Amino acid sequence: MPSEGIQKHARALELDKILKLLASRTACDDAARIAENLVPSTSPDEVGRLLQETDDAYVMMARFGAPPFGGLTDVTNSLRRAQAGGMLTMAELLRVSGLLRTLRAVVEWRSKSEGVKSCLDDRFSMLMPNQYLENRINQAILSEEEMADGASQALSAIRRKIRNASSKAREVLDRMIRSASYQKYLQDPIVTIRGGRFVVPVRAEYRNEVPGLVHDTSASGSTLFVEPLSAVELNNQVRVLQSEEKKEIERILSELSAEAGGFADTILRGYHTAVELNVIFAKADLAYRMKATMPKVNDRGRIVLKKARHPLIDPKAVVPTDIELGTRFDTLVITGPNTGGKTVSLKTVGLLTLMAMCGLMIPTAEESEISVFQQVLADIGDEQSIEQSLSTFSAHMTNIIQIMKQAGPGSLILLDELGAGTDPVEGAALAEAILEALRAKGARIAATTHYAELKAYALQTQGVENASCEFNVETLRPTYRLLIGVPGRSNAFAISLRLGLENPVVERAKDLVSQENTRFEDVVQTLESSRQKLEGEREEARQARFRAEEMRRQAEEKLEQVQKEADGELEKAREKAAQLVARTRAQADSILNELEEVKKQRNKALTAEQKARMNAGMRELENGADPVREKGNGDYVLPRPLKAGDAVLIFDLDKKGTVIRPPEGDSGEALIQAGILQTRVPVSNLRLLREKPQRAPVGRVTRNVTSRATAKVTTECDLRGQAADEAVMNLDRFLDSALLSGVDQLTVIHGKGTGTLRAAVQQHLKNHPSVRSYRLGTFGEGESGVTIVELK
Structure with missing residues (x-):
């Protein structure tokens, strides 16, 4: 299709408005121009490739955010002039440096997402950052009108001499304006500058009293700005040095321009590639805003x-x-x-x-x-x-x-x-x-x-x-x-009636319509009625299915909730059991210590106080170790009296045990060995098991060693508000703990702020032997306020 035809028919379909929306998502004029002039491709392979590029960019943006194209600037004319031997201005060189900084930022962005394969990798590989030239320009040029002292040793020396000469000239003039013999000739006791030379304001009537060169007069003519003869030579030195400074600045600019010209082809190739990438990611951004998909x-x-x-x-x-x-x-x-x-x-x-x-x-x-x-x-x-x-x-x-x-x-x-x-x-x-x-x-x-x-x-x-x-x-x-x-x-007749047209008029209009057309409209009406009826039935079926799915979902949620509650109760029971065991073991250890003391005092009889304390400890141990809680046990009655060695079931605990000592007298409690514990259990809470009677175990004291509970593992470390040194120390402890716990991925929260804490964290991670890789967070993870760490 000819180009003019494409434009005409595309405008009729409003493609030009879509392309303007696309251009508004780009970062530079060249990318916007390309976006506005996109032409539909007629090759299926080409269209498939273009859509795949957009889809890859869409996926990468969703995971890692948009690449930083903000500093893209067209420096083609400047670099071509430098390539031909021309000298660039400080403003032009700063624009070259800004472009290099943008290319480097885009390459670094891609390196953070290098785990994702993309058909755009060939384009990214054509971006060649030149940090050497970027740093050379930034170190030499402070602004569009100011060269840094450190741009060269010669420039630094010249400026030092200028400052010294200027200081001497000011000292001479300062002595003059402070002198009583000259103050009466001055309009104001100040030193000022005219034409780049230090002068003093002299009253016009005393012109001949202050020998020197007149450089300017005030608007009223009452003040003359005179350069005294004593300062002429010093001012001349300053002017000569300033001329040398200008030549040295021009030499530095020529040198930087020559270096930029030498890299012109590589820089411009990277620029044009970055522009193409900018257009592709603008397509992805537009797709995101339109909630679009790849067809x-x-x-x-x-x-x-x-x-x-x-x-x-x-x-x-x-x-x-x-x-x-x-x-x-x-x-x-x-x-x-x-x-x-x-x-x-x-x-x-x-x-x-x-x-x-x-x-x-x-x-x-x-x-x-x-x-x-x-x-x-x-x-x-x-x-x-x-x-x-x-x-x-x-x-x-x-x-x-x-x-x-x-x-x-x-x-x-x-x-x-x-x-x-x-x-x-x-x-x-x-x-x-x-x-x-x-x-x-x-x-x-x-x-x-x-x-x-x-x-x-x-x-x-x-x-x-x-x-x-x-x-x-x-x-x-x-x-x-x-x-x-x-x-x-x-629907002309129906609409007319609804709007209030008289019924006879509408009926007459129907009579005037041909019978064939009327039959056709009747058929259409029948079809439409059938369609609406089927549509209604389908909607009812859809609603019924939706309700059934909703009921199923609610049932599943209820089941999941019950399961969670049951798991929670089990967890609480485990915690209480662990606390009970720990407390019982502590009490047992205390009694054992008492026994040790008794052994040491073999030949000494226990005092009444010691006996009472040990008996109280044993009772407390037995009561604390007894986890039995009353619950309904039915109408069960023991088939016969218990005797030592009987196998029994502790009904409340659903745990087997062995009778050590049957109940005596009216106590109604038997001494039962259940695992490592001995506990007194009411006879009503025991069930006689049909097992071979066992020999009643001899009561003995068992000492167990308890291990410290494992600490809860966390995968996040919040360092916000900490100094860099403190944060690094806490980060080290966090990494050690994670390694011992077998965690693979961690999140370090450092906040955005000035970036100082983030830099310290990432520098430490870079040198840590156990860190496989790290990256900034993406959208939904915390973005640049967090660092995601993967351990080896």
Whole structure:
């Protein structure tokens, strides 16, 4: 398709507005210019490659944020002049340095996401940062008008001499203005500068009293600015040194310009590559804002758009719709009332096709499909031209004639209000003939119309399908849903009645309509009623399914909640058991210590106090170690009295034990050995087991060594508000703890702030032998306020 044709038909479909939105997402003028002048590709392979680039950029932006393209500046003219031997200004060299800094930042951004493979890697590899030249320029030039003293040793020495000479000249003049003999001749006792030379303000009437050179006068003429003879030589020295300073600055600029010229080709190649990347990531950014997806691409004329949205309509107002063409039919005839959304549907098909052919993702649901066409030809809107004296019909027909000349098997043709603007009978016949001619050329066609004849044509012709934009007669508002396979009705009579037109008038209008048209409208009405009924039933089924799924989800949530509560109770029970065991062991250790003391005092009898303390400790140990809680035990009665060695079940604990000593007297409690514990258990809480009686174990004291509970492992370390040295020490302890716990990935929170703490953290991680890699957080992780660490 010729370039002029592309622009004309693309403008009709509003592609130029989309490209302006794309240009607004770019970072430099060159990228914006490329974005605004994108041309749809007609090669399926090229379109697939462009979409894959956009999708890769979309994925990378979602995970790592956008690359920092902010400093992209076109320095082509400056570098080419430097390459030819010209000298650049300080401002031009600073722009070169800014471009190098941007290229380096983009390369560093890519290095942080190097784990993600991308078809953009070839482009990233063409970005060649030159930190040597970047640093040389930044160290030598402070601003667009100031060269740094350290730019060269000679410049530093010259400026030191200038300061010394200036200081001497000021000292001479300072002595003069402080002298009583001269103060009466001065307008003010100050030293000022005129023409780069130090002077003093002398009253005009005392001109001859202060010998020297006059450099300036005040506006009133009452003050002369005189350079005294005593300061002339010193001022001359300053001027000579300033001339030397200027020459040295020019020499440094020439040297830096020559170095920049030597790297010109590499820098400019990196710049143009960065501009291309900027356009690609602008496409990804636009896709993110449009909630767009990557469509499948074919060259068979097959278009399947799911939940398609026109990208220029307010997202809050746009109604997603399903559109297809080139699947079961090659021509789609869209009918329905005015303002019902026919033209929007037509534009949506054409605009999304052109966007995909430009490498832009489209605002549709997943699994949508777009075909690549050799031409996208559109006749949309009122093309009437007063200057050319063309009517609406003539303007449309002129466009259609040009379209028919260009149409072919690889064409997508979009026609709005086909045949309108002339006699209805002739217009309908002409529209049908145009559709037949275009279909014969193998084109894919979508057309809107009001003609009933075209509805019948679509019903009777293989490969042609009706579609309609749904309209709610009750509310007199369109729903903007496109219904494929259903012809639309004008609804003129129904709308007129709803608006208040008298019923007899409407009935007379119905009588005037031909019987064939009436029968056709009745058939359409029957189809529409059936469709609405089926639509209602399908909606009820969908709601029923939704309710069933909601009930299932609630049941699953309830089950999960019960499970969590049960797990929580078990965890609490384990904690209480651990506390009980720990307390019991501590008490046992205390008693053992008492026994040790007794052993040491073999020959000494225990005092009453010691006996009482040991008996109290044993009772406390027995009571504390007894975890039995009363619960209903039914009407169980022991089949016989217990005796030593019987195997029993402690009912409350569901734990087996052995009788050491059966109950004595009226105590009703037996001494039971359960594991390492001996405890007194009421007989009512015991169940006799049918096992071979065991020999009652001899009571003995068992001492167990307890291990310290493992600390809870955390994967986050918050260093905010800490000094760098303190933060590094805490980070070291955090890493050691994580290594002992077997954690692979950690999050270090340092905040954004001035970046000092982040730099200290990352410098320490860089040299830590146990750190495999680290990176800044992405969107949703904390971005630059956190560092994600992966351990070896």
